[in-house]
Amino acid sequence: MKSGSKRLLVLAITVMLLTVFASCNVLKSIGQISPDKKLSEQELARLITEAVQSEASVNDSYSKIPESQLDGVSYTAFSEYVSILRSMSQKHGEVDSFRILGDEASEEYFDSIMEFNDNIKSFDSYGDLDVVELCYSDDQNKDLADASFVIKITDDGSYSLAGSYITDTILTYDFISHYFSMISIGNTDALSAILSPTYSSEIYIDSVINAKAEYIIDYYNLKVKSELADYEITCFTPVLVSYKIPKTIDSDGVSVVPHEVDLMVDKSGMFCLMDEIPVTYTEPVYLYSEGEKTLTCGSFYTYDSIKALLGEPLYTILPDSVDHTYTGSDDSVHDVYVVIVSYNGLILRFDAEYGVGSEGEWGGILTSALLYETTAPAPYSFNSDVTIGMNMAELLLIYPVLDEYGFVYTYEEADSVYKLTPEFDENNNINKIRFSLETDT
Numbered sequence: 001m002k003s004g005s006k007r008l009l010v011l012a013i014t015v016m017l018l019t020v021f022a023s024c025n026v027l028k029s030i031g032q033i034s035p036d037k038k039l040s041e042q043e044l045a046r047l048i049t050e051a052v053q054s055e056a057s058v059n060d061s062y063s064k065i066p067e068s069q070l071d072g073v074s075y076t077a078f079s080e081y082v083s084i085l086r087s088m089s090q091k092h093g094e095v096d097s098f099r100i101l102g103d104e105a106s107e108e109y110f111d112s113i114m115e116f117n118d119n120i121k122s123f124d125s126y127g128d129l130d131v132v133e134l135c136y137s138d139d140q141n142k143d144l145a146d147a148s149f150v151i152k153i154t155d156d157g158s159y160s161l162a163g164s165y166i167t168d169t170i171l172t173y174d175f176i177s178h179y180f181s182m183i184s185i186g187n188t189d190a191l192s193a194i195l196s197p198t199y200s201s202e203i204y205i206d207s208v209i210n211a212k213a214e215y216i217i218d219y220y221n222l223k224v225k226s227e228l229a230d231y232e233i234t235c236f237t238p239v240l241v242s243y244k245i246p247k248t249i250d251s252d253g254v255s256v257v258p259h260e261v262d263l264m265v266d267k268s269g270m271f272c273l274m275d276e277i278p279v280t281y282t283e284p285v286y287l288y289s290e291g292e293k294t295l296t297c298g299s300f301y302t303y304d305s306i307k308a309l310l311g312e313p314l315y316t317i318l319p320d321s322v323d324h325t326y327t328g329s330d331d332s333v334h335d336v337y338v339v340i341v342s343y344n345g346l347i348l349r350f351d352a353e354y355g356v357g358s359e360g361e362w363g364g365i366l367t368s369a370l371l372y373e374t375t376a377p378a379p380y381s382f383n384s385d386v387t388i389g390m391n392m393a394e395l396l397l398i399y400p401v402l403d404e405y406g407f408v409y410t411y412e413e414a415d416s417v418y419k420l421t422p423e424f425d426e427n428n429n430i431n432k433i434r435f436s437l438e439t440d441t
Contacts, residue, residue: 071163088147168238176263251280302363345378368436
């Protein structure tokens with residue numbers, strides 16, 4: 001009897017242990033091991049959509065995707081990806097469905113992104129992709145970009161998550177998010193490191209990139225009125241993540257306008273930040289001679305006053321033909337001539353009239369001043385610090401975002417537009433600088 005009882009007890013314990021182990025395996029299979037049957041594209045899109053709809057559904061959705069259709073996407077990556085899509089969707093409203101775009105519409109979607117820049121990385125490495133748009137029961141902001149994700153079409157014609165597409169999208173998103181974070185806390189050193197891949201040319205020495213970082217931080221502190229949480233994602237892909245900042249102060253200091261920021265991945269795989277900081281230069285430009293302020297475009301000078309300021313010119317060209325005429329307030333017609341005055345390293349151009357000087361000489365408006373290289377150093381500069389021979393990097397230390405505007409310094413005054421335009425030689429040194437009155441309305 002005792003022996004039989006022991007056998008029964010051992011049998012009972014064995015059955016109990018097997019039951020426990022079996023239960024653990026069942027739980028494990030529910031949480032991690034996906035079913036063998038592959039999901040259709042509709043089923044896969046539905047699971048992703050449900051994960052976007054609710055954070056509570058993320059684990060359940062992920063666990064229902066067979067391992068063969070995960071394409072190497074970890075739970076962490078899946079969770080972060082759908083979380084970003086959820087934040088995009090919240091500005092629209094409640095997600096209630098999805099729409100799988102046809103081949104033509106998907107191709108148009110990718111083509112529209114590739115049109116952003118000639119040097120943008122191609123989508124080819126991510127395989128054959130379908131685009132799925134999220135839909136909303138009551139879209140509260142139809143002006144916002146649609147939130148969308150992709151599904152990969154595998155070689156055997158089945159469907160899966162797009163592994164490298166998802167992980168690369170998160171990487172690009174995290175990079176631009178870090179950019180905004182460093183701006184918000186004013187971390188110039190970290191921001192400089194973020195900007196470095198974008199500004200890899202030899203002219204962008206550390207001090208130039210640091211000056212840019214400081215300028216960007218100042219702009220966001222002074223001009224950006226939207227909270228970071230209110231920034232709107234307008235494009236969410238591995239090769240391009242774009243934001244619209246809804247409220248920034250315009251150059252007039254009053255108007256509120258949106259501001260766009262893009263992070264592109266170029267063909268070499270480098271991150272390229274594109275944050276064109278609006279600039280309104282207000283400082284007038286003056287010609288300096290021997291360190292002294294002398295002339296500025298748009299002002300009236302006579303031949304006598306030019307000589308008093310700069311000395312006797314090398315030569316003066318006084319044409320006989322009229323360049324144009326204008327009608328005065330008393331209906332009198334005035335003949336205007338183009339007068340050229342030259343010094344060593346400096347050429348001045350005037351729209352002038354005769355008979356206005358002390359001895360009937362000419363006088364008129366200075367419309368342009370050109371500095372150029374000479375064998376002997378010339379004493380001229382603009383605003384005492386922009387000179388012939390200056391390197392492009394030195395110029396950027398004075399005007400940190402001038403490169404974003406083609407190295408043209410532009411300002412407006414009294415309904416006129418003035419431009420300071422340097423030209424550079426093969427070593428990125430200034431060999432000409434033109435200051436001109438562009439319009440006079």
